[in-house]
Amino acid sequence: MEMAAQSIEGGxxxxxxxxxxxxRAVMDAMARPGSVQPLPAFARPPVPLSATAGAxxxxxxxxxxxxxxxxxxxxxxxxxxxxxxxxGAPLANTPADAHFALIATPAEMMALDGFSQGTQDYPxxxxxxILLVRDLVSGAPLLLEGPGIETxxxxxxxxxxxxxxxxxxxxxxxxxxxxxxILATAEGVACLPRTTRIKTMEA
Amino acid sequence: xxAQPTDIATYNFAYxxxxxxxxxxxxxxxxxxxxxxQVPFASREMPMPYGWGTGGVQVTASIIGPDDVLKVIDQGxxxxxxxxxxxxxxxxVANVAVTTETAKATIIQTRHRIPEYPLTAGQVLVYQxxxxxxxxxxxxxxxxxxxxxxxxxxxxxxxxxxEDIARHGRIATTxxxxxxxxxxxxxxxxxxxxxxxxxxxxxxALQLFGAGREKRIYAVPPFTEVVSLDFEDHPFExxxxxxxxxxxxxxxxxxxxxxxxxxxxxxxxxxxxDHCEKRREEGHRGxxxxxxxxxxGNMEPAQ
Numbered sequence: 001m002e003m004a005a006q007s008i009e010g011g012x013x014x015x016x017x018x019x020x021x022x023x024r025a026v027m028d029a030m031a032r033p034g035s036v037q038p039l040p041a042f043a044r045p046p047v048p049l050s051a052t053a054g055a056x057x058x059x060x061x062x063x064x065x066x067x068x069x070x071x072x073x074x075x076x077x078x079x080x081x082x083x084x085x086x087x088g089a090p091l092a093n094t095p096a097d098a099h100f101a102l103i104a105t106p107a108e109m110m111a112l113d114g115f116s117q118g119t120q121d122y123p124x125x126x127x128x129x130i131l132l133v134r135d136l137v138s139g140a141p142l143l144l145e146g147p148g149i150e151t152x153x154x155x156x157x158x159x160x161x162x163x164x165x166x167x168x169x170x171x172x173x174x175x176x177x178x179x180x181x182i183l184a185t186a187e188g189v190a191c192l193p194r195t196t197r198i199k200t201m202e203a
Numbered sequence: 204x205x206a207q208p209t210d211i212a213t214y215n216f217a218y219x220x221x222x223x224x225x226x227x228x229x230x231x232x233x234x235x236x237x238x239x240x241q242v243p244f245a246s247r248e249m250p251m252p253y254g255w256g257t258g259g260v261q262v263t264a265s266i267i268g269p270d271d272v273l274k275v276i277d278q279g280x281x282x283x284x285x286x287x288x289x290x291x292x293x294x295x296v297a298n299v300a301v302t303t304e305t306a307k308a309t310i311i312q313t314r315h316r317i318p319e320y321p322l323t324a325g326q327v328l329v330y331q332x333x334x335x336x337x338x339x340x341x342x343x344x345x346x347x348x349x350x351x352x353x354x355x356x357x358x359x360x361x362x363x364x365x366e367d368i369a370r371h372g373r374i375a376t377t378x379x380x381x382x383x384x385x386x387x388x389x390x391x392x393x394x395x396x397x398x399x400x401x402x403x404x405x406x407x408a409l410q411l412f413g414a415g416r417e418k419r420i421y422a423v424p425p426f427t428e429v430v431s432l433d434f435e436d437h438p439f440e441x442x443x444x445x446x447x448x449x450x451x452x453x454x455x456x457x458x459x460x461x462x463x464x465x466x467x468x469x470x471x472x473x474x475x476x477d478h479c480e481k482r483r484e485e486g487h488r489g490x491x492x493x494x495x496x497x498x499x500g501n502m503e504p505a506q
Contacts, residue, residue: 024268
């Protein structure tokens, strides 16, 4: 069957080293928020899941990590079975159960506080959001400060969630609880951990 | 990256299986996102006893790739048992390049020292941690210390430092000196001498901490505030030495005392062997340095 072939193909060609390369890119991006870590297209998932976001999911998700898909991805049986075959990750029933969330259309996504925020005792039990964005230069510029940033950094991700800056302020106020964001573009990954403070740039 | 220049099997590259690495990698990402918070992880049994760096080894094994250059130090030295055996372990299971030179390493696994040579962006410092919980000797119950971290209730730690002052006239803690990370979590910097605490503050390198027996991973991202706890009238101070290194005459470095005979003879030498060797190669000589300097080419590198 065509669909079966589609869900089996497009995984890591070299699982051990591809996963390590992807993880190091994500680790460096998380440690240096605002920096863009280049990533070759290791994975070929079905559209609309992008190669970068697919590779991040393959590197980090497995049967221990409930995965939440936004409606655009959830609607695609090909994507559900591709992720199922390659990661073994169960789909989360609600966003609050998810360890990772894949979001193909961030501009239409639900509020950040709908995802798991962790608890005050265990702030690590929160959802990590993987946002598919077109690029990191054409959106509203965000001036970043905080751990991992020497003075300040700037990124301008396109198609970000509505009222993102305001939502992110609330996310910071919840610290140490809160969500972390991995931005996946064709060029690579950039991260916004919950410690990063965003200042919108004055025009 | 497809054709690896190695004849070792890759399914368990760097000893750990892929599922274990993913679990540790997720813990590392959470640790970086919550600086100073101890992330629980499912520590595996390693082919070495607890206390020999099983936490650090698992962190290193999860981040290391074929292009990395690894340096391992044990109390600053590249040539002591723990450092040599962990370096040999990764050479065998990951076939990676190893070095003793701080500047050339991409990953430095350390047991209780930070190299004297300044670290740079892109380097990762992996600490082997015996007791990750700074409050453990004050409150033995994990349920309680977890609540104390959750509520940011660190008064007990200040009482401990105050008791030091009441008893000794100064803060007598010299290693595992507690720090506050980014104004939130109190963290054990692992039993490094407090001499190294200022190097953690806004370091350009990423710092990862692994505690194997206690099953905790935590992290300090680059350029993060790491402040040693103190009092206004008893500010934090590092150790000072009244003499330079006896071999390379270095000042303002951490020195080890070496006993020379049973008549009280002793000398102070650099704890960081790479730093000391480099300085002697450059021609710096302390008062106890050997008369004829061995040419660097003839020296056996630490293996």
